[in-house]
Amino acid sequence: MKFGLMYSFVTPANGAISHQATFRELDALLPLAEALGFYSFHTTEHHFQHNGWAPSPLLVLAHAAGLTRQMRLATNVLLLPLYDPLRLVEDVATLDNLSNGRLTLGVSPGYVSEECASYGVPYTERFARSEEILDILQAAWRTEELSFNGRYFRIPRTRIVPRPVQAAIPLWYGVSGPKLLRRAALRRCPVTASPRHTLAELQSHYARFDAAAAAVGFATHERPIIREVFVAPTMAQAEALAGPAITELFGLYSQKSAAGERQLRNDHGELVTDAAMLDFRNFSSRYILGDPVSVIEQLAQLTAAIAPSEIICRMQLPGIPTEAFRQSLRLFGEQVMPALA
Numbered sequence: 001m002k003f004g005l006m007y008s009f010v011t012p013a014n015g016a017i018s019h020q021a022t023f024r025e026l027d028a029l030l031p032l033a034e035a036l037g038f039y040s041f042h043t044t045e046h047h048f049q050h051n052g053w054a055p056s057p058l059l060v061l062a063h064a065a066g067l068t069r070q071m072r073l074a075t076n077v078l079l080l081p082l083y084d085p086l087r088l089v090e091d092v093a094t095l096d097n098l099s100n101g102r103l104t105l106g107v108s109p110g111y112v113s114e115e116c117a118s119y120g121v122p123y124t125e126r127f128a129r130s131e132e133i134l135d136i137l138q139a140a141w142r143t144e145e146l147s148f149n150g151r152y153f154r155i156p157r158t159r160i161v162p163r164p165v166q167a168a169i170p171l172w173y174g175v176s177g178p179k180l181l182r183r184a185a186l187r188r189c190p191v192t193a194s195p196r197h198t199l200a201e202l203q204s205h206y207a208r209f210d211a212a213a214a215a216v217g218f219a220t221h222e223r224p225i226i227r228e229v230f231v232a233p234t235m236a237q238a239e240a241l242a243g244p245a246i247t248e249l250f251g252l253y254s255q256k257s258a259a260g261e262r263q264l265r266n267d268h269g270e271l272v273t274d275a276a277m278l279d280f281r282n283f284s285s286r287y288i289l290g291d292p293v294s295v296i297e298q299l300a301q302l303t304a305a306i307a308p309s310e311i312i313c314r315m316q317l318p319g320i321p322t323e324a325f326r327q328s329l330r331l332f333g334e335q336v337m338p339a340l341a
Contacts, residue, residue: 001303001340003332004040004312005033006076006226009054010249012319019052025322026060029329030067036333040072042106042226042312045079047115049252051318058091065099073099076192076226076312077108077174080130082119085153088133089140093164101165106192107134108174111262112252127180128152134171134187141168172224176205185212190222195314196253196264198285199305206306222309225302228287229313231295231331232324238289241324245317246280246287254278292335299340 009022030041043060046053054060057075064073073095096103109130110116116123132150140146140160148155172192173184184191191209193202206223213219228249230242250264257264257272264272266282280287288298299311315328 001308002039002310003037003337004042004072004074004224004310005030005038005316005329006042006044006312006314007054007060007316008044008046008249008314009052009060009316010049010318011052012245013051013248014319016319022052022316025316025325026064027067028322029326030064030071032326033329033333034068034071036329037337038071038313038333039310040074040104040312041068042074042076044076046112046252047079047082048118051248051251053252058095061103062095062098065095065102071102072104073102074104074106074172076106076172076224078105079110079115080107080133081109081121081126082115083133085133085136085148086146086155086158089137089146089160092137092169093140093160093162096164096166096169097162099165103164103166104170104172105137106172106174109180111256113261125152131183138168138171172222176201178208181205181209182212185209185216185218188213188216188218188220190220190224192224193226195226195228195286196250198265198267199302200285202306223307224310224312225306225308226312226314227302228289228317229295229311229315229328229332230287230289230317230320231292231328231336232289233291233327233331235290235294238291241320242287242289242317243280245319246283246289247278248318249314250278250280250283250286251275292331295332295336296339299336303340 011017041064043057045057047055057078061073109126113123129152132152136148146160147157171189173189174192228246232238253264254272254275256262258275267285
């Protein structure tokens with residue numbers, strides 16, 4: 001079993017921790033995570049949110065490349081329709097060189113309407129634009145000279161320099177809808193699952209994806225799963241520290257569900273129609289927290305149910321003091337990971 005560490009750079013609404021502090025915390029804790037045996041580092045992308053969410057995942061990973069030597073580095077996920085594709089081709093190739101071929105590109109069409117509006121991207125075009133950008137990326141990795149003539153993007157014959165270190169940078173699809181799962185299968189890309197989904201939802205999504213993949217002769221053992229994870233000496237300490245942070249982290253999901261843009265249901269199957277309905281106790285199937293023994297048990301249950309190739313631990317939670325985060329990393333690396341090796 002492989003374990004990754006995810007940072008979203010989300011800050012608490014009360015302003016107790018600054019955005020700059022979350023970036024400086026990375027300098028201290030990412031080398032520790034690599035030394036403890038974490039396989040990969042992941043970061044997310046959102047824009048214009050009051051509580052942060054790093055808007056520039058490629059810049060974050062470029063910095064992370066200098067802090068680490070072996071960890072895989074992943075965008076999980078990068079919001080494709082917000083990018084100029086030729087600029088993205090060059091930036092991704094540059095990052096793969098900076099990291100000596102450690103990049104995985106997790107991508108998504110996104111779901112936050114304000115992001116598309118501010119970037120001047122029609123919300124209804126985000127799926128088709130994403131597919132064209134993926135066509136451009138994959139074409140750029142196959143040949144040194146790229147040309148493209150699509151509905152949304154046109155690129156004259158252009159030499160792509162530098163070349164990526166990897167012959168083809170691994171792609172993950174951050175999607176869950178039936179049509180998008182079929183698109184992932186057709187493109188022969190593994191699916192990375194959002195932490196907002198219940199265990200039953202994940203099982204359903206992967207069953208659909210596996211069926212769609214089998215229909216086109218594609219099979220993959222890659223099944224990365226994201227979960228909020230926090231470890232403390234006792235369950236009471238873990239809930240006191242991480243419970244309110246998880247509630248705040250799920251705030252964006254609940255806002256979009258209440259607005260009717262993307263459904264979120266609690267553990268009872270109730271649709272979130274008001275952001276006030278959000279409480280971490282009603283979403284316990286989405287996260288893993290507790291003392292080391294209980295975390296091992298929860299991870300074993302997740303592994304038995306989903307068979308993930310990698311469990312990505314979103315452990316950087318809004319408002320968690322750095323020392324508590326450091327302790328969680330150490331408990332996970334020194335007590336949890338060896339028990340699941």
